[in-house]
Structure formats: C-alpha cells, structure tokens
Amino acid sequence: MKKLILSLAILSVFACKEEKKQEETKVDTKEEVAIQPISASDLETAVIYEANIRQYSPEGTFEAFTKDIPQLKQLGVKVIWLMPVFPISETKRKATGGEDSKFATDFPEAEQDKYLGSYYAVSDFTKINPEFGTIENFRDLVNTAHENGIYVILDWVPNHTGWDHTWLKTNPEYYTQNDKGEVVHPVDTDWTDVADLNYDNQEMRKAMVADMCYWLTEEGVDGFRCDVAGSVPTNFWEQAIPELRAKKDIFMLAEAWEPELLKDGLFDMAYGWDRHHAMNAIAKGEKGATEFTSAMQTDFDRYASDDILMNFVTNHDENSWNGTIKERMGDASEMMTALAYVTPGMPLIYSGQEYDLDHRLLFFEKDSFPHIKGTTWKLLEKLATLKQNNAALHGGKASAKYNAIDNGKDVISFSRTKDNDEIVFIANVSEENVKANLPQKGNYLDFMTNETIELKGDAIMLEANQYKILVKQ
Numbered sequence: 001m002k003k004l005i006l007s008l009a010i011l012s013v014f015a016c017k018e019e020k021k022q023e024e025t026k027v028d029t030k031e032e033v034a035i036q037p038i039s040a041s042d043l044e045t046a047v048i049y050e051a052n053i054r055q056y057s058p059e060g061t062f063e064a065f066t067k068d069i070p071q072l073k074q075l076g077v078k079v080i081w082l083m084p085v086f087p088i089s090e091t092k093r094k095a096t097g098g099e100d101s102k103f104a105t106d107f108p109e110a111e112q113d114k115y116l117g118s119y120y121a122v123s124d125f126t127k128i129n130p131e132f133g134t135i136e137n138f139r140d141l142v143n144t145a146h147e148n149g150i151y152v153i154l155d156w157v158p159n160h161t162g163w164d165h166t167w168l169k170t171n172p173e174y175y176t177q178n179d180k181g182e183v184v185h186p187v188d189t190d191w192t193d194v195a196d197l198n199y200d201n202q203e204m205r206k207a208m209v210a211d212m213c214y215w216l217t218e219e220g221v222d223g224f225r226c227d228v229a230g231s232v233p234t235n236f237w238e239q240a241i242p243e244l245r246a247k248k249d250i251f252m253l254a255e256a257w258e259p260e261l262l263k264d265g266l267f268d269m270a271y272g273w274d275r276h277h278a279m280n281a282i283a284k285g286e287k288g289a290t291e292f293t294s295a296m297q298t299d300f301d302r303y304a305s306d307d308i309l310m311n312f313v314t315n316h317d318e319n320s321w322n323g324t325i326k327e328r329m330g331d332a333s334e335m336m337t338a339l340a341y342v343t344p345g346m347p348l349i350y351s352g353q354e355y356d357l358d359h360r361l362l363f364f365e366k367d368s369f370p371h372i373k374g375t376t377w378k379l380l381e382k383l384a385t386l387k388q389n390n391a392a393l394h395g396g397k398a399s400a401k402y403n404a405i406d407n408g409k410d411v412i413s414f415s416r417t418k419d420n421d422e423i424v425f426i427a428n429v430s431e432e433n434v435k436a437n438l439p440q441k442g443n444y445l446d447f448m449t450n451e452t453i454e455l456k457g458d459a460i461m462l463e464a465n466q467y468k469i470l471v472k473q
Contacts, residue, residue, distance in 0.1 A: 032139075032220055033146040037249030038079075042151075043268070043308065043346070043396030045388045046078035048253075052316055052351040053083065053132050054116065055367045062137040068371075069144045075354060075377075076384025079251060079346075080145055081225045083316060084119040084155045085138065087129050089162025093117035094193040094364050097321070101190055115364050119155070120227060121162035121193045125211040135219075142220050151222035153251055154215055158208060158236070159228045160186055160194035167207070168195060174204035186231070199233045209240045216247045223250035229267070230256035241266050253310065262307040272309035272345055274298055279313065279336045282429050283329035288409030289429050296343070296402065296414075306397040311340040312348035319350060320363040327360075334379060335427050335467040338448075341383040342416065342425045342469060344399045354380055386447060390471065392421035411436045411462070426460070427467035435459040444470040 049072055057064035062085075072080070093104045095115035104115035116131065128135050145152045161167060167174045168183065175183040176196040186196040197204060215221045224244075229237070244250055245265065254267040257274070261267045278295040281287035299309060312318075313336050314325050325333045341347045352361065352369040356376045361367045387393045393416060394400045400418035407413045410430040416423045424444065428434050440455045447469040455470070462468070 089164035091163035229254035428462035
C-alpha cells in the first residue's frame, strides 16, 4: 500500500507533478487491488450505478454499501459513480431547497443536527466525509469494486466550494467577488450554501487539478463525474483532463450536454437530457412518440459518432426534486426503463431504483429505503444480460447503429444493428390498442416473454402501454 507522509499544511499546490500531501497518515490496510484500465469494449456493454452513500442504507456508510458491491455485477454494473464523499461545510449548511430554501441555523438549535447539508457544499476536496466512515473504509470500497471488475469514479464539484473551505481564508482570490470585494454564491442560482470559484485565477485552476490528481494517484479511483461541468470554462477542461489522463487511463462523465465537452479526448460521456425529457413528457401524455424520435435525431446531428450519452429514468436530482419514476412515468415506467437500456448510450441505475424505490429521498436529511428485490431488480438483471451479450445493444464509442421506424405519434419504434445481431424495440405509448408496422421478416425472440414470433414485414398489434424487445434469431 502506498504511504502518505505526515506533513505541514500546504498553502497552495500548483500542479499534478507536485506531491499531494494530507495532514493524516495513510496507514496500511489490505493491498490495493489492481484492475486493468477501462477499455473501449467495457464501455460498449457497461451499466453505470450512482451510489448515494448517505441514503443507501440505514447506516449511511461506505461499509454498508461495500458489502453489496458484488451483487451489482448481476445488474451489469461496470462503473460506480459515488456522489460526493467529501466533508460538507457547516457554515450556511442547507436544510431545505428551492428559492425559499433555509439554512440549518434558521431552525431551533435542537433541530439543527438533523440537517446534514448538500453533498455539493464541499469543505475539503482531499478528505472523506466522517459521516460515511474513514479513509480506510473508502479504500476498502474501491478495492472491493476492483476485485469485482468494477470501476469507481468520484463526483467532483469544480464550480464552487462550501463556505468552510480553506481556500476562502488562504486564497480569497480563488473566488468570484462583487464590487465590494465580497465572495458570492453562483450567479442566477439559489445555491446560497456555496461560494463561486473564479476560473480567471490560474493558480486556483492548478490547485483544483492537483486535488483531482490526488484521488487518481493515491487512492486508485478511475475517473470523475463532474458536477455542472458546462458551467466551468471549457478551456479549464482542456487544461485539466490531459493532465489527469497522463496519470492513468480514466473515465470522465460530464453533467452537461454541450458537444464541445466530448471533443478531443475531453469527457467520455455526457447526459442524454433531451431524450430523458422526451421520455418524461411522453409518459405523462404531454407529447407523442415523435418527441423521442426528434430528440434522438437532434443528438445524432450535434454529437460525433463516438460520443457517449448517459440514458436515465431517474437520478438524485430527478428523484428528490421532480419525483419518483412512478410519479413521473406512471404505467409507462417499465417501458421507459427498457427504452433507456436499448437506446444508444450507457444506462444509469440510481441507488434504490433496483429495489423499487417509491419515495423521494430527502436531500438534506438522512433517509433510506428497503432492500427488497422485486420486479425492478428482475427487469434490470434481464436487460443487463441482453446488453452484455448482444452486439446490437453496444452503446460505447463503436455503438450499434440506430434505425428509426416511423409509426406515427403513438408508437416508438426502431431497430439496432451491429455485426450479425439485430434488436427491434417497439412501444405503444397511447392508452388505446394500436397496429404498428415493422419491415423486418423472419423469426424473432420476444425477449420479455421468451416466445418466438415470426415477423412478416407488416403490422403487429400492441395493447395500450405495451412494449416489445425483439431479438433476431
């Protein structure tokens, strides 16, 4: 196990090449587990899992999550994205969200301890949130993931810090300031619990990159999911990501849609926001099937063929602020989950989704959910098996071809093809039975029912809210 030497506090760190030190001594735990660098073939079949450590279990600890990592392989998980694991600032710690949000200190003192604040109000980028456990517990999580052939990426918060961050005392010039010289929160947001970073300051950029490098070189993580990446200047990523990739092969996910963030070896994957919004609107009956077709065409027009988008029906923001899958998608929940798996890209599972999560997880307080494997676990396991074993569902840099099939406003339909494999997805998004045309001919396996059907190049009947995944035999 690598050693980290006890050192005096360093006021500023200027580049990855300089040694990153911590005030605590790194002690030997079990030997760091080696894992082969994430490969292009991994990305073709990968599922990504967003781990909300605070809410994953009643304990809300690394240990409680770590013991469940081996079974995530059953769901095809290849990448674990850990929501921020860093200490959370006490100053201006949030208790509620929205425009009328309140701080913990706005409540009676006896109530304040229950308000844990936002994960995204970081007080130190090189430490572990003690609520989750110790650095040794974190290392055990990473090692366990690696033992199971799963990569770990950290949720990085480059746009701002919490109000307790050391930089506010040592380097206030790292932050955006108003005309009075006061540090401000990000403009045009209600993120009053964080201080906006100033990317005109080159020394701050170097310090940020150095902190990111620490986790790659000293703690063995495999990349980052970067929060509001589009709100940070692209030229920062052009500076930072090559330095990070010089350290090791990594996977980079941008919480963003901007195509330029995926160019020239920057981020590997961005969010499929438009297709997600289309799925929500269609499920609510606000839009027809053509909304999804249009969203897909927009994506094909603006992204390169080797760009990867993340497909999702839920995540931490959607669940806490916009509603559960059932609230947003109703009877179409299973259909839209299946659609997220068969669409080009990488499907996301959010903590609790696999256990039929049926409530909005609290964001600033402790919460959890029962770990009972029901219908969603079985569905995700079945979809993962298909994605791992059929080239027509490849979704990485050499993604299978997407072929739209026009069936009007009531039916989402398309095929995916690669090598000798073909999959057809067809879904009736209306409340009425419909006939839908498919040009395919031959024998296909109805994957969800395990029945063989013959397609004759004409119409098939679909019941209301019925979908089929047809696998060429």
